[in-house]
Amino acid sequence: MILTFYLARRFLWLVLIVALVFTALLLPIDLMEQLRRLDGQDAGLGDGLRLAALNLPAALYQILPLIVILSTLALFLSLARSSELVVIRAAGRSAMRALMAPVITALLVGLMALLIVNPIVAATQAAYEREITRWRTGVSSVLSVSEEGVWLRQGDGTGQTVIRAARSSLDGTILFEATFIAFNAGGTPIERIDAARAELSRGQWLLEDAKFWPLGTSDNPERDARSEAVATLPSTLTLAQIRDSFGVPSSVPIFQLPAFIRQLDAAGFSGRTHRVWLQMELANPLMLAAMVMIGAAFSMRHVRSGRSGVMVLTALLLGFGIFFLRNFAQVLGENGQLPIVLAAWSPPLAAILLSAGIILHLEDG
DSSP states (O other): OHHHHHHHHHHHHHHHHHHHHHHHHHHHHHHHHHHHHTTTTTOOHHHHHHHHHHHHHHHHHHTHHHHHHHHHHHHHHHHHHTTHHHHHHHTTOOHHHHHHHHHHHHHHHHHHIIIIIHHHHHHHHHHHHHHHHHHHHSSSOSEEEETTEEEEEEEOSSEEEEEEEEEEOTTSSEEEEEEEEEEETTSOEEEEEEEEEEEEETTEEEEEEEEEEETTTOSOTTTTOEEEEEEEEEOOOOHHHHHHHTOOGGGSOTTTHHHHHHHHHHHTOOOHHHHHHHHHHHHHHHHHHHHHHHHHHTTOSOGGGSOHHHHHHHHHHHHHHHHHHHHHHHHHHHTTSSOHHHHHHHHHHHHHHHHHHHHHHHTOO
């Protein structure tokens, strides 16, 4: 038990050190990227630094499997150089038993990342998406989805229009049972429009079966209301703005993701991307355990056995390969070319089986 806690403590300490190294590398790089994005937006160094700090947790969270495999390689290489691996094997511990402490630690790190780090990353990522959208469009967001339906917002500099629809098309450009409420610059409602169908085209909404109420110029809006079978309404929204307003699935906390997916389905949007992300998050602890086993499969040997550099390079290449295979499977799952469960769970399971076979053959065989 003492040996188990010793290995787990050393592995966890190395994970923290590698994470700090990546933080020191990623923060200035992302700062330069944010300053490039904000070029011409009258933004300063402080604005770029704030955006980079908000984006940093998501970047570290995304490369957590790579942090784990580098920590595993550092752990077993240090144990090999100090001959501690020889002592562990001489004490009767097999390679698989010695590996259990780092694997269990990786699983616990994955669970902590899922339950604690994921909501923090979601909050910072949502704040980052709002900030970057505000810098690009001048408003914090143009679309949101709730239990009441789809909500959009557009403005032309002289006022704002709030749009609510019962449901929409997959890309948000066609609204059904839509209500438009226009406000002037002072925030006073001046017009309401109900339409059975509204479709966004270039620079305008095409309305069908629309009814107009003049709220700002009439003492009896219902008396002065008018109906039109086909009408148009100017719009400053674009398809790109609506698409960007969806944000990324990582901006939704894991605990709120199932309810958010149900809201997307009820509003008419496709929730497949968020479903794939949910399964990927649930499989993440298994992915971290797989990375530990891959790293250990090529580094649990004494340095005098030779070819340590080749084995470490092989472990890194295999780890990067599994990491990118997982991302590729995620894309296939989002596009509907793979079942969601298969896209999320098959890469870590395949990596565990492959690395277990290598360990049993090279170390315990």
